[in-house]
Amino acid sequence: MTLPLDFIQHCQTLVGVDNVIADQASLRVYECDALSAYRHLPELVVLPETVAQVQALLKLCSEHRMPLVARGAGTGLAGGALPVEGGIVLGLSKMKRVLAIDPLNRTATLQPGVRNLAISEAAKAHGLYYAPDPSSQIACSIGGNIAENAGGVHCLKYGLTVHNVLQLKLVTIDGELLVLGGSGLDAPGYDLLALAIGSEGLLGVVVEITVRLLPLQPQTQVLLAAFASVEHAGAAVAAIIADGLLPAGLELMDNAAIRATEAFVHAGYPVDAAAILLCELDGLPEQVEADSARAESILQSNGAVEIRKASDDSERKRFWAGRKAAFPAVGRIASDYYCMDGTIPRKHLAAVLKQIAELAEQYQLSVVNVFHAGDGNLHPLILYDGSRADDFQKAETLGGKILELCVAVGGTITGEHGVGIEKLGQMCVQFQAAELQQFHRLKHAFDPHGLLNPGKAIPTLHRCAELGRMHVHHGQLPHPELERF
Amino acid sequence: MRDQDLSEPIRQQVLEAIAARRPLRIVGNDSKAFYGGDCEATARLETAGHSGIIDYEPSELVLTARAGTTLARIASLLAQHKQMLAFEPPSFGGQATLGGSIACGFSGPRRPFAGSARDFMLGCKVVNGNGELLNFGGRVMKNVAGFDVSRLMVGALGSLGVLLDISLRVLPMPEAELTLAYSLPADAALTMMTALAARPWPLSALAYDGQQLRVRLSGAAAAVQAAARQLDGEVDLYGDTFWLELREQQLAFFQQPGDLWRISLAPATPPLALIGDCLLDWGGALRWLKTAQPADSVHAAAAQAGGHAICFRGADKTDWIRLDPALLALQQNIRSAFDPLKLFNPGRLQR
Numbered sequence: 001m002t003l004p005l006d007f008i009q010h011c012q013t014l015v016g017v018d019n020v021i022a023d024q025a026s027l028r029v030y031e032c033d034a035l036s037a038y039r040h041l042p043e044l045v046v047l048p049e050t051v052a053q054v055q056a057l058l059k060l061c062s063e064h065r066m067p068l069v070a071r072g073a074g075t076g077l078a079g080g081a082l083p084v085e086g087g088i089v090l091g092l093s094k095m096k097r098v099l100a101i102d103p104l105n106r107t108a109t110l111q112p113g114v115r116n117l118a119i120s121e122a123a124k125a126h127g128l129y130y131a132p133d134p135s136s137q138i139a140c141s142i143g144g145n146i147a148e149n150a151g152g153v154h155c156l157k158y159g160l161t162v163h164n165v166l167q168l169k170l171v172t173i174d175g176e177l178l179v180l181g182g183s184g185l186d187a188p189g190y191d192l193l194a195l196a197i198g199s200e201g202l203l204g205v206v207v208e209i210t211v212r213l214l215p216l217q218p219q220t221q222v223l224l225a226a227f228a229s230v231e232h233a234g235a236a237v238a239a240i241i242a243d244g245l246l247p248a249g250l251e252l253m254d255n256a257a258i259r260a261t262e263a264f265v266h267a268g269y270p271v272d273a274a275a276i277l278l279c280e281l282d283g284l285p286e287q288v289e290a291d292s293a294r295a296e297s298i299l300q301s302n303g304a305v306e307i308r309k310a311s312d313d314s315e316r317k318r319f320w321a322g323r324k325a326a327f328p329a330v331g332r333i334a335s336d337y338y339c340m341d342g343t344i345p346r347k348h349l350a351a352v353l354k355q356i357a358e359l360a361e362q363y364q365l366s367v368v369n370v371f372h373a374g375d376g377n378l379h380p381l382i383l384y385d386g387s388r389a390d391d392f393q394k395a396e397t398l399g400g401k402i403l404e405l406c407v408a409v410g411g412t413i414t415g416e417h418g419v420g421i422e423k424l425g426q427m428c429v430q431f432q433a434a435e436l437q438q439f440h441r442l443k444h445a446f447d448p449h450g451l452l453n454p455g456k457a458i459p460t461l462h463r464c465a466e467l468g469r470m471h472v473h474h475g476q477l478p479h480p481e482l483e484r485f
Numbered sequence: 486m487r488d489q490d491l492s493e494p495i496r497q498q499v500l501e502a503i504a505a506r507r508p509l510r511i512v513g514n515d516s517k518a519f520y521g522g523d524c525e526a527t528a529r530l531e532t533a534g535h536s537g538i539i540d541y542e543p544s545e546l547v548l549t550a551r552a553g554t555t556l557a558r559i560a561s562l563l564a565q566h567k568q569m570l571a572f573e574p575p576s577f578g579g580q581a582t583l584g585g586s587i588a589c590g591f592s593g594p595r596r597p598f599a600g601s602a603r604d605f606m607l608g609c610k611v612v613n614g615n616g617e618l619l620n621f622g623g624r625v626m627k628n629v630a631g632f633d634v635s636r637l638m639v640g641a642l643g644s645l646g647v648l649l650d651i652s653l654r655v656l657p658m659p660e661a662e663l664t665l666a667y668s669l670p671a672d673a674a675l676t677m678m679t680a681l682a683a684r685p686w687p688l689s690a691l692a693y694d695g696q697q698l699r700v701r702l703s704g705a706a707a708a709v710q711a712a713a714r715q716l717d718g719e720v721d722l723y724g725d726t727f728w729l730e731l732r733e734q735q736l737a738f739f740q741q742p743g744d745l746w747r748i749s750l751a752p753a754t755p756p757l758a759l760i761g762d763c764l765l766d767w768g769g770a771l772r773w774l775k776t777a778q779p780a781d782s783v784h785a786a787a788a789q790a791g792g793h794a795i796c797f798r799g800a801d802k803t804d805w806i807r808l809d810p811a812l813l814a815l816q817q818n819i820r821s822a823f824d825p826l827k828l829f830n831p832g833r834l835q836r
């Protein structure tokens with residue numbers, strides 16, 4: 001499909017010719033996000049530089065009934081920024097200024113394209129930082145973080161994006177600029193701030209963000225505990241929380257992950273351990289000392305075969321280096337991997353990991369586990385070989401099964417990556433028809449013509465019905481309308 | 486009261502109300518009636534009987550209870566496991582129900598340091614205005630599947646649906662707590678609160694009652710002691726009582742006659758030019774004002790300082806809250822998406 005020429009010209013007048021991309025080669029850059037198995041060439045990419053331009057563009061799209069997809073840095077792992085058929089991409093990468101750091105009120109005001117890490121860099125001079133730290137933080141944008149309610153290693157103690165945002169400016173599909181939240185800690189009326197966060201670009205385009213900054217902690221300590229079984233590591237996680245400790249980070253890696261990362265970064269991990277836990281504690285020196293003594297004794301009494309305490313900052317960084325390099329490390333041992341993202345109640349950790357292993361065997365694929373154990377957020381990495389005919393499909397089916405397992409034990413199909421295009425099928429497992437319809441009515445309240453990121457995040461009932469049939473007839477391809485690589 | 490699951494009878498009552506086009510006044514223990522706009526419905530939908538703790542596992546830091554369960558009961562169960570509702574909801578005589586508390590969305594002094602009611606909301610079961618039983622969110626800490634409808638329910642004053650079951654995140658109680666007090670004038674108190682909050686002290690509350698700035702420290706005993714030594718204030722032996730009375734609005738300040746306003750601002754905002762008594766909570770971000778000034782001037786002063794005012798008690802009910810027209814229109818769309826016939830609490834938050 002090609003766009004009407006007057007629409008393209010209109011876009012060019014609004015944002016300038018240089019900020020409109022229409023040639024095939026340049027459009028390629030925007031055909032997918034980090035879930036690169038799904039691709040679709042956009043018709044047009046527009047890169048606004050001001051809020052007024054975003055407003056004008058949305059109004060234009062609304063008048064032309066033109067679907068559009070907002071895009072931050074494109075690091076999303078669920079296909080949220082995948083261009084839609086016959087629609088345009090609104091890239092926010094040019095709106096990347098830190099507008100203000102207010103040290104007295106401990107806030108930062110940002111344009112949506114500001115990288116997550118850049119916020120803390122800008123706040124550092126004031127002894128402050130922005131807490132949510134997705135692993136992709138050097139690249140991902142705060143606008144994308146808002147849309148996905150991104151999390152990170154420090155969520156257990158410091159919360160997700162939704163806990164750290166004070167105000168958003170949102171442009172509606174009519175081009176209206178809404179201010180959600182406020183300069184204080186709350187705003188009158190419905191909590192639209194909470195609703196907008198995690199809404200995957202379906203309700204409006206975020207053009208300005210005010211986040212809360214926290215004081216940098218004076219001391220940080222990391223314990224590395226090795227276990228002879230994943231069950232013991234899982235039990236230790238539960239025991240730490242039940243005892244009243246709230247670590248800044250509590251991460252688990254299984255043996256496959258330990259081996260892969262050790263071979264890559266040589267962090268000195270115990271490669272024979274069935275699992276390791278990294279437990280980070282922060283605060284005043286007295287707090288850290290008290291907490292790490294407690295953590296150590298809990299780990300000990302829960303079967304840790306070895307406990308190392310970082311003796312200085314460089315050792316602490318080395319302990320973390322492996323965890324942080326886990327994804328690229330796995331990338332070295334397999335030609336392709338597929339990263340899943342489900343959350344479960346912590347008490348089911350050991351049982352779920354065992355069932356994942358059984359499922360992996362059934363599908364004859366390997367799964368590596370490295371995840372945020374403290375909040376039960378799993379990231380099974382399914383290894384496959386994209387050059388083999390049915391490997392990706394197998395990986396995708398296995399991934400779906402793992403997510404369904406998460407729902408079955410009382411968890412959810414996504415802890416931080418979002419639903420995007422990827423988990424539409426599993427949404428039909430987690431939610432009943434009436435709930436999905438309620439989501440659609442809510443979407444309609446913002447976007448009556450369904451122009452903002454259509455087809456993402458909330459499946460149509462029609463789609464769920466198709467999926468239901470698909471489950472009966474095994475061997476059929478999921479999402480047959482999508483191109484595969 | 487006996488624990489019982491009244492989900493289905495409550496839903497039936499909503500279905501009857503739909504059939505009769507008869508609006509409902511949702512009632513927990515009905516003592517926050519003073520708050521919000523006047524509810525125009527006369528038929529009552531009682532939720533207090535729908536009570537009981539459905540699930541609680543200390544190692545998960547999650548509690549699920551029916552909406553009619555009292556906060557007092559929840560707090561006492563959590564305390565047995567050295568855990569708490571960290572947003573410190575007012576419980577007022579032990580009568581507050583969980584549903585009423587979440588519907589009002591109030592949070593106590595710990596809010597700026599631990600989070601608000603909505604921050605701890607994980608999931609809920611509701612009946613919407615079509616009489617459908619719906620589940621949103623869940624019982625795990627990280628969940629981004631679908632729109633965050635559960636948090637939208639917090640503070641909606643029941644206008645989007647009847648809350649049936651609620652899952653909340655809970656937190657461990659700190660091992661030690663200590664309150665320091667400083668006698669200061671208002672502007673110096675604001676400056677000191679701002680300075681304290683910018684440093685990594687183990688703070689859990691900062692309030693100023695017009696005479697004294699009180700600083701609550703929480704954490705490991707050694708850390709609290711170390712911070713107290715460095716901050717060099719006078720230890721307030723009645724600190725716990727102060728925080729309780731602040732949270733429960735039992736301080737003398739709240740007893741004085743007059744309209745009570747709740748003003749939300751960026752914490753370092755200088756004192757507003759409004760006549761009346763002011764009490765500062767949340768490190769300056771929440772200001773309680775007792776004043777006889779007209780609603781117009783209070784709303785205007787708060788808005789000019791970049792915040793907003795809500796008349797918490799007293800004043801003219803028609804002017805207790807003000808919303809930007811564009812937001813109001815959107816809110817009405819959202820309300821219709823949940824409750825097309827406007828059956829739930831009409832007039833309480835909006836018509």
Ligand SMILES: Cc1cc2nc3c(=O)[nH]c(=O)nc-3n(C[C@H](O)[C@H](O)[C@H](O)COP(=O)(O)OP(=O)(O)OC[C@H]3O[C@@H](n4cnc5c(N)ncnc54)[C@H](O)[C@@H]3O)c2cc1C
Binds near residue numbers: 074076092149
């Ligand atoms: C190696 C790697 C590690 C990762 N680790 C984590 C992690 O630890 N935690 C985590 O949560 N995620 C993680 N992610 C996923 C991803 O980085 C996050 O989801 C991130 O928030 C996406 O931001 P982005 O700017 O790249 O958004 P994009 O991918 O560009 O977009 C994501 C979604 O947001 C929407 N969107 C973007 N900007 C706006 C806007 N301004 N207004 C409205 N909608 C908008 C898009 O339409 C799309 O639906 C990881 C990704 C990678 C590749």
Ligand SMILES: Cc1cc2nc3c(=O)[nH]c(=O)nc-3n(C[C@H](O)[C@H](O)[C@H](O)COP(=O)(O)OP(=O)(O)OC[C@H]3O[C@@H](n4cnc5c(N)ncnc54)[C@H](O)[C@@H]3O)c2cc1C
Binds near residue numbers: 512577579
């Ligand atoms: C400053 C102050 C002082 C107080 N002093 C006292 C005191 O000294 N003694 C005393 O006994 N009480 C006192 N109260 C009353 C106290 O507020 C109540 O005991 C309790 O907090 C009210 O809770 P409730 O559950 O009864 O809510 P309700 O007043 O019944 O309801 C509050 C709001 O929530 C809505 N709602 C309730 N349940 C649901 C639900 N399940 N789903 C959706 N919406 C719902 C209602 O429609 C209403 O809009 C005081 C209150 C305040 C604010």
